[in-house]
Amino acid sequence: MRLTVALIVLLVLLFLILIFKKRLRRFFERLFRKRSRAAIHRFRARVERFKLTQKKYIKYQLMKEPAIWQAMEAHEKEHRLSPERTLERVEGYIDEIVPHFNILSYYTFGYRLAHFLLNLVYNVVIDKENFGKLKKIPKDSVVIYIMNHRSNVDYILVAYMLAERISLSYAVGEWARVWPLEYIFKSFGSYFIRRKYREPLYHTVLEKYVQLISKNGITQGIFVEGGLSRDGRLREPKIGLLDYIIRTIQDPAFKRDLVFVPVGINYDRVLEDLNLVREARGAPPEKRGLTKILSGAAVIVTIPRVILRNGFYYIFRGIRKYGYTSVAVGEHVSLRDYVSGLDRDIFSLSADEWKNEVKRFSEHVLARVGRVIPVTPVTFMARALLDDGRTVIPRADLTGRMIEMKEKLVRRDARIVRGKEFVDLMMEKRRLSFEADDRTGELLSFERGIIDMEEMEKTIDLAMEVLSLRKIARTKKDAVVINPKRREILTYYANSIEQLFDT
Numbered sequence: 001m002r003l004t005v006a007l008i009v010l011l012v013l014l015f016l017i018l019i020f021k022k023r024l025r026r027f028f029e030r031l032f033r034k035r036s037r038a039a040i041h042r043f044r045a046r047v048e049r050f051k052l053t054q055k056k057y058i059k060y061q062l063m064k065e066p067a068i069w070q071a072m073e074a075h076e077k078e079h080r081l082s083p084e085r086t087l088e089r090v091e092g093y094i095d096e097i098v099p100h101f102n103i104l105s106y107y108t109f110g111y112r113l114a115h116f117l118l119n120l121v122y123n124v125v126i127d128k129e130n131f132g133k134l135k136k137i138p139k140d141s142v143v144i145y146i147m148n149h150r151s152n153v154d155y156i157l158v159a160y161m162l163a164e165r166i167s168l169s170y171a172v173g174e175w176a177r178v179w180p181l182e183y184i185f186k187s188f189g190s191y192f193i194r195r196k197y198r199e200p201l202y203h204t205v206l207e208k209y210v211q212l213i214s215k216n217g218i219t220q221g222i223f224v225e226g227g228l229s230r231d232g233r234l235r236e237p238k239i240g241l242l243d244y245i246i247r248t249i250q251d252p253a254f255k256r257d258l259v260f261v262p263v264g265i266n267y268d269r270v271l272e273d274l275n276l277v278r279e280a281r282g283a284p285p286e287k288r289g290l291t292k293i294l295s296g297a298a299v300i301v302t303i304p305r306v307i308l309r310n311g312f313y314y315i316f317r318g319i320r321k322y323g324y325t326s327v328a329v330g331e332h333v334s335l336r337d338y339v340s341g342l343d344r345d346i347f348s349l350s351a352d353e354w355k356n357e358v359k360r361f362s363e364h365v366l367a368r369v370g371r372v373i374p375v376t377p378v379t380f381m382a383r384a385l386l387d388d389g390r391t392v393i394p395r396a397d398l399t400g401r402m403i404e405m406k407e408k409l410v411r412r413d414a415r416i417v418r419g420k421e422f423v424d425l426m427m428e429k430r431r432l433s434f435e436a437d438d439r440t441g442e443l444l445s446f447e448r449g450i451i452d453m454e455e456m457e458k459t460i461d462l463a464m465e466v467l468s469l470r471k472i473a474r475t476k477k478d479a480v481v482i483n484p485k486r487r488e489i490l491t492y493y494a495n496s497i498e499q500l501f502d503t
Contacts, residue, residue, distance in 0.1 A: 050216035071204035101189035114160040122325040141259040149223040168221040230280035232495030237362035262330035264373035268323025330372040370499035381463035382494040
């Protein structure tokens, strides 16, 4: 009897859904639009209209490209395939590459999840004054953010930092093509690329897609190194995507400028650092693939562990995080200005000469990225410890060395990350600046010296919270002792700001 009633109720519900299907669809469409508008207004962010274009229209635009049809003909001849099989292959590539951006996924689910996870694991420092540089970018420009690649967390961190300004479309590697990451990244507007896949047909489709979104003003984020840094230093740039983007200005109908913004990312603790350092040391060839899988898995494994640990500490002792993380931007590079400043027409060069010019441009932008990488407490102290050369360094000597290093960083306009722990010191510095005319030079210099010393002492304390927890260094009386077995990890963090000290 109960089963019969349940079936009747189910049939009635299905009947009602069929009758009111159109009304329900319209209701949910209106609800989605309302929530989407509310999310955009809350963040005051700019979302390009083309990002909301349906995939079938993008596919139609791509299939109009003569270059894709020429590549299909060449593929058919080389592999002796029928036109139908080749067309099916191209449509598969388009489905794989093209995302399906969802405003609510990005600005509601994505932002809230990023806010929760990032602030649980790190002290996230947002420098709004630094982001003011983005206001200098001409409004009609197509913006490409060029970033260094420290961790798989970079995707979340940069999108979170820039959420109030723009929604980023990332070029994401095949490591994320697993459920549910693939669906999540595509709903955030990211497109997938096969980094070591050499088939000409695939690269023609990818090139035309990248140029299509560039022509339509989509803001992109590119990790120009092509992979995570294994030793902490910047890697050689990969020119593939930049090559495709730069060629966009060859289209006579494209009148806008392409603007490249250098973005520096740094952490006091990179979740994958042990796997990366192990690979830099020289993992056997047969284990390199496993190392890369472990590098990505480290994030997935570590974050839940941190959540559980911090839940325990929150109840009994207070949350212990993995130190600071931050993002900084530099002055943008206009592609049209860069090209006009060259002594030759790069678009008339041979293939090899063209590649050399693209590589030179990518190195130019990457050098700017290196100059804006934030100096976090751990990276600052790691550099000071290694520069000293000793295993046991008196704290007074370390403080003095870091004050000297800071003067050099300030002269180079480097961004030293200071969180809420430094607020009182920064206010004291501002007070001295206002009172500079009322004080003698010697007294002003003395007071500034005291503040610098307190700032470096605070930096050492914050760095040691992370380093001692990981047994990389420890405090013994009035000295800092480096663990020789973990010196290479210290080197990894010191290398991240190496370019700021290069003469």
